[in-house]
Amino acid sequence: MPTNNSLNALAAFVVAVSAPFGAFAFEKVTTRNQFVEIVSGKDLKLTGITVNVTPGGQIKGRAYGFGVKGEWKWQNGYFCRSLFWGKKDLGPNCQEVKVHGNKIRFTSDKGTGQYADLTLR
Known part of the structure; x- marks a missing residue:
């Protein structure tokens, strides 16, 4: 089972907090249509994580060996x-979304959190 640090980072969107792309x-993604265009037909990936965000409002995938759905x-x-990670309810969160090339950044708590x-693939 992942550590508490992994669980805290998962709450940001799926799992890990990653700093290398901060520079x-x-x-900023400002509309639903723009967001859907960016993620449609793509998996969102990070080491140990693969998630799909559907245009119809579903989130599904796996993170560190456990199912992710929401x-x-x-x-x-x-x-x-x-979001649920396995049986763990991570609850609701509204997040700022930004994009750079094939990277998408989700920042929890309306852009004030982790x-x-x-990577979009």
Whole structure:
């Protein structure tokens, strides 16, 4: 089972907090249509994590050997999700979304919390 640090980072979106891409200029995603265009048909990946965010509002995948499932909606410029990791309910969180090339950054608590950079593939 992952450590508490892994679980805390998972709450940001799926699992890990990643800093290497912090120096790049990420651009904020401001609309649902823009977000769907970016993620549609792609997996969001980070070591140990593969998640798919569907245009219909579903989140599904795996993280560190456990299933990930949830729902999302776009609300007031934020990606708002409810998420389960295995049997653990990570609850709701609205997140700022930014993109740079094939990297997508989710920052919890409307952009004030932890962030996770995932690769779009």
